[in-house]
Amino acid sequence: MDWNRWYSLKSYLRSSLWTVPLIAIAIYAAVKPVAEMVGRWMTRQGSLDAKTSLLGLSMTGARSLLGDIVSADLAFLVFTFGSLLVAIQVAGGQYTPRIIATTLLRDNVIRSISGIFVFTLLFANRTAGWMGENEVLQLQVFIAALFGFTSVVAFLFLIDYAAKFLRPVSLVARVGEQGIAVIESVYPAPSAGVIIAPERDTERGAPERIVRQRGKSGIVLAVNLERLVAKARRADVVIEFVPQVGDFVAVDEPLFYLYGNSDAIDDNRLRTLVAFGTERTMEQDPMFAFRILVDIALKALSAAINDPTTAVLAIDQLHRLLRMVGRRSLRVEEIEDSSGRVRVILRTPNWEDFVHISFREIRQYGASSIQIARRLRAAIENLIQSLPEHRHDALRVELALIDRAIAKNHPFPEDLALARIPDSQGLGGSAVSTTSNYQLAPSEASRAQIDNGHR
Template sequence: MDWNRRYSLTSYLRSSLWTVPLIAVAIYAVVKPVTEMVGRWMIKQGTLDPKTGFLGLSMTGARSLVGDIVSADMAFLVFTFGSLLVAIQVAGGQYTPRIIATTLLRDNIIRGISGLFVFTLLFANRTLGWMGESEVHQLQVFITAIFGFASVVAFLFLIDYAAKFLRPVSLVARVGEQGIAVIESVYRARTTDVPAPPERDKERGTPDRIVRQRGKSGIALAVNLEMLVAKARRAGIVIEFVPQVGDFVAVDEPLFYLYGNSSAIDDRRLCALVAVGRERTMEQDPMFAFRILVDIALKALSAAINDPTTAVLAIDQLHRLLRMVGKRSLHIEEIADTSGRVRVILRTPNWEDFVHISFREIRQCGAGSIQVARRLRAAIENLIQTLPEHRHDALLVELTLLDRAIVSKHPFQEDLALARIPDSQGLGGSRRNDEQLALPEASHAQAHNGHR
């Protein structure tokens, strides 16, 4: 199987809810015959009394217990999947549809508990059907009781976990954690106080060969960089991946530029090193975490929802991600082989791209909210204080635009002065100094004198 197909299959399985219950079915198919053989062996050895067993249940009691467990697990499964469908609809409508595949369906706790329910249901149903009219299979009943108790505990835990998991603060924090992991994997080098060197595309001139997208159109999800470097080294050429991870690539659009003697490179094998799909994933796409957080903030700021506090929570995570990105080297990724020669060029977002996506849309939609304006200012000023100097220009532009937007949104001087105060909580978490209070207090005095 080609690498791109393996990657797409792995990504699909990781975001599919049915995979863990299917694994639970396979485990049941192995565990159940083993427990039956162990139960027969224990009875033959005399270590297990077939009448009293571990629980001392009669046939009527055992059937009642196992039957109750079957009914309970069936109810647990119906409730879990029904509630999950409702949660997906609510999360997609209130936050953003992009968290469904990246966050909700990839949660291993939800998938693991659903697998436990499936396993217990199958095990209990088999135990109930295997019992005869006079023989109680004590070991199977005992194991069923253990798994039944575990299912009840897991169900109660799932209710509490899901209620906390679907809160805005939990969702944005999880997206932030995923974004941190992607940034660390894509941008491994630390930045310095010296700006990155200019791009070298013009020095390479016209590519000797262009490899175009074949098969189907889609979004570039990931690239196998190790194999690209190996192919480029063997052929003695430089391979440039034309789109950026996360870009939409149509059929016949350029996918690779090859510099040098590229006759030994097979197009099909080269294209097989690029995974293309319908929806962006986060594995090699650091910008996607920013996109999800910004979408959550924009949805919260919409007139239909009107929840600026959730927007502030999203800005918290954007601030966190920008601090991480600002300390990394973001110039065009030139990947060298073991001899130190550049073999692969991979375009990645630069600092301005991250700053624009983090602030522009939120400022346009949320400048009228005092707490959003204050949280944006706090984030920008903190980044200016903590990041290297060559990161400041883009941040200063955003600070200037924020000031202009605030002036246009707040006609009252008291509101304008309040909106200009940086506040990490949005509204209520800062200590205003005398200069910040001077304008509103003076305006208040003028208004009071006017009333008099």
């Protein structure tokens, strides 16, 4: 199987709820004959007769117990999947549809508990069907009872887990954790200061050959960089991947630019190193975590929901991710081989891209909220304090835009003064603005407004 097909299949299985129950069916198929064989052997040895049975159940009691287990697990399964469908609708409508495939359907706790229900249901039903009129399968009944008790405990745990899992703070925190993991994998090196990008067009000129997309259109999910570097090294070429991970690529659009001995590269083999899908994933797309958090904040700030506190929770995670990104080296476009020669060129988001997606839309939709304005200011000022100097310019621009936006949206001096105070809680905490310490050089009018507000 080609790498792109394997990656797409793996991504699909990770976001599919039915995979763990299917595995549970396979485990049941393997455990059932073993349990029956061991049970018959122990019965022949006389260690599982009616008097010394593990549960001491008669035929009537065993059948009643197994029937209760089957009924309970069937009810648990119906309730679990029914509740999950409702949760998907609520999460998609209140937060963002992009939270479904990336968080809800990939939760291993929910999938594992559903697998326990399926295994217990099948095992108990099979045990009840195999018992004769006078033979109680003591070992199988004991195993079914054990898993039945486990199912009850798992169901009670699932109710508590789902109630906590669907809270806004839990969802945005999970997206933040996934974003941190992606940032660490895509940008492993710490920031080394300002790096001037080379003039690629002057160095390499026009590409000798263009490899275009064939087959179906789709969104770039991931690229196998190791194999690209190896292929470029063997052919002694430079391969430039034209789109960015997360971009939509239509049929016949450029996919690769080849510089050098391009005839040694097979187009079809090159295309197999790019995985496409219908929806973005986080595996190699650090910007997608920012996109999900911003969408949650925008939905919370909409007139239909009007929940700025949830937007503040999303800003908390955006602040956390920006602190991580700001300390990383974002210059990973040129990938070298072991000899130090550039072999692959891959576009990735720069610092300004991360800053823009984190603040611009939230400011546009939430500038009228004092809570949002204060939380954004607190995040930006903290980033200016904690990040290297070469990250400050983009942040200063955002801070100046916030000043202009709140001056436009708050005509009352008292509201304007309150909105200019940074607050990590949005509204409710206490903080003193340190804007003047950063020498932001705003206009004279803006400086006067800030001073008046701080007094």
